[in-house]
Amino acid sequence: MRAWLNFLSVMAAAGCLGVACTGNIGPVLDLVGGNAGSGGTDGGVGSGGGVPPTTADATITTSTTTGSADCGGLPDDDADGDGFSELQGDCDDCNARVNPNAIDPPTVTGDGGAAAGPVDDDCNGIPDDYAPEMCDDGLPLDDDDPYNAAKAVELCKRSSGPGDWGVVSAKWVMVDGSPPPQGDELRENFHLGHGLLPGFGPNVTPRGGARLLALSSGTARQQQDEGYESPSGFDKRYESDFPEDFPKHPRDCGDLVPAKPSDPTAIEITIRVPSNVHGFSFHVNYATFDWPYVCTDFNDYFIALLSPRPPDLIDGHILFDGQSNAMSINNTFIDVCTCEGDSPCNADGSRYDCHRGTLELLGTGFENRAGTSWLRTSAPVEPNQEITIRWGAYDAGDHLLDSTGLIDNWQWLTEEGVRVVTVEDRPAL
Template sequence: MRGRRFIYLGLCASVGAALWSSSGCSAASRDQQAPGAVGVGGGGGATSATTAEAGAGGGSAGASSGVDFGHGGAPSSEPEQRDDDGDGFTVEDGDCNDDDANVNPGALEVAITEPDDAGVVPEPADEDCDGEIDNLLPTCDRNIAPADFDAMHGARAVDLCAKASPGDRRWGVLSAEYVRGDGSRAEPTPAVGVLDSFGPNVHVQGGDRMLVLSTGRARIAHWPGACNTPDCTNYGPGEAPPGFPQDNPDCPPSSNINDDIGLELVIRTPTNATGYEFAFKFYTFEYPEFICDHFNDQFLALATPAPPGSLNGNLSFDSLGNPVSVNIGFFDVCEGCDRGADELEGTGFGLWDDAGATGWLRTQAPVKGGEELKLRFMIFDTGDERLDSTALVDGFKWVANGGTVAVGTAPVEDPQ
């Protein structure tokens, strides 16, 4: 247990870092940020064989002549299945434009309305080869209850609406599970919530709901199941992911975590995706008293495979490498802060004078199109189980059809 004390903000030179400037997406062909909630994954079966092998009737003579023969000894009538654009799909697989690698049944449908560098708006295309142009997925999280603990609904809450199956090649969520820090399945808990707002002044960044993860209660103040104090325990001690909790080198270290909870998603990425982004917002009762202390609750966004520029697979951190905690350089919501305390009102964090939050932040990261991506959003108490923290996650989007993406986190310029 710990008492309350005040630490002046200027004690740690490496805490309160300058904001990270992400590199953005420079157009290479059709650069577009397409909402993950509004993409459609097309069909597409397994890749077919390329040519028929020489059979018993063809013998070695057929092979030596450079001609492929069928089992009857005559030239095979089965046509060669070519993949002219190298996207892994042939015409027989459903590729409706084998001259454009951004078009195939595993691609994301993209509606482009902005002109390119030459001032030209590209012609609309049927990227996912479903026979329709610019048919984007609607939102999918409208009727999810606040206390819902279905992890697939958690994926929808962050605006990942498309679902994929192991036997097909379409993009989408393959699996979803709420987990502890060691990756084991989490039992149902009020540490998870799916909300349409967080108090009267904080709104969703996409769709109709957002995911809320908390070391206390993912509920609005005075709701059923809300904590209504700075301290509520869910699971007790846990085991952190490898490399965490991440310490600030100029501050006391931490090793034990408590009340850890995360949403782990396995996603098959669209074949035309070069990256993705999501928005998040972090609240804690540890601000500002426990800046540069070993009580530094953390929010992580862990990606596997880990992209270049991530820290132990974590995607969200400031320009000094501080993970999302009381030590990050993005805190600007509190009494006396630049943004004031309006975004604490009605959340439970505004009931006491010792709490703070970041504004909405956006993390982006590169991805290889068509690969399986494991993405885990996670939060945990560090040092003890007291003074809870909460993270809001929403607005997942793909970056598709060209452009380069680097790992980075920056404030959302015009949040909803």
């Protein structure tokens, strides 16, 4: 009710009360707090702020624990220091977690649960309306717009500037962050290394939305797709330097020194974090033609680099197993595989249980090779922080035996205490 009274006071100050001011309501709404869903061309349900509509239920609450939403002062004061005054749409100026740059719980938590509700932390008058959007239906498989690649992982909302969460920028890069290779043929080869797929074969489907993002040191295509080349070795004929803090040496591989990246493809996305978020998660799935040639200089890698780095890590790489192995054939999550004889498989002294067989590789070109099935990685962030994540795949030292990484289902986490961890999140056998 207080927000509505503030709205009326602003309209009165603008000389705009009554039916004669109908055409001016939009600008006044923007002054008060923005239209619901504002803040980017791709905003939708739960994606923006705004004052509650006049028909809003007066019993809607926020997640405040500090008492009344009126902390004194003037409507244009920012009493809780969250960057928004009541005139800018803050419906609870006593609580810095509540403002138009927040999202509504419930949302997925670090342990896969859900936060409590209902609440209206984004001040748009609709409680519990945040959910990852469906914004990737119908995107072309070979779309080369990096913002559409962000949509494929459910990063739908574009930020309109400071004070508005969402995607700030997106660009294709090499795994070291440098620009893609130049020249028509090399550029075409580079862009074959990413795809917005409706699935990866018939047995691997998206974990969110209608598409998933595939990045490959070969072609990010299924066998029936135009542009597909066998992952036994598509030579794209370019190289890059190592990503930051690479090479990483696999455990139990002796003095192995991983070789320099060949045929890399990567994407780098900068995102402004909602004001009440403390972490995020996403799903990954990895397939490699390196099986069963483990512990060699030529094993491929799939990377996920976060900047700023999480405070509990020595670098920004957030995709690793319980033994701190980066994602390669030497990672302990490899369980989509097969070998002669019964499980467990012994590959150069390393044990692989291969419980899941190879059905998840059907139709991908990686049949009878190896992969991980779906995993879920989470990491902490600070509210209102600007973060950059770079996902990428590369061959190591040669242009043979390619690997593909899948990314999907970005989720914001509102509970505190999120840790960097990758866990199994596989479909039932």
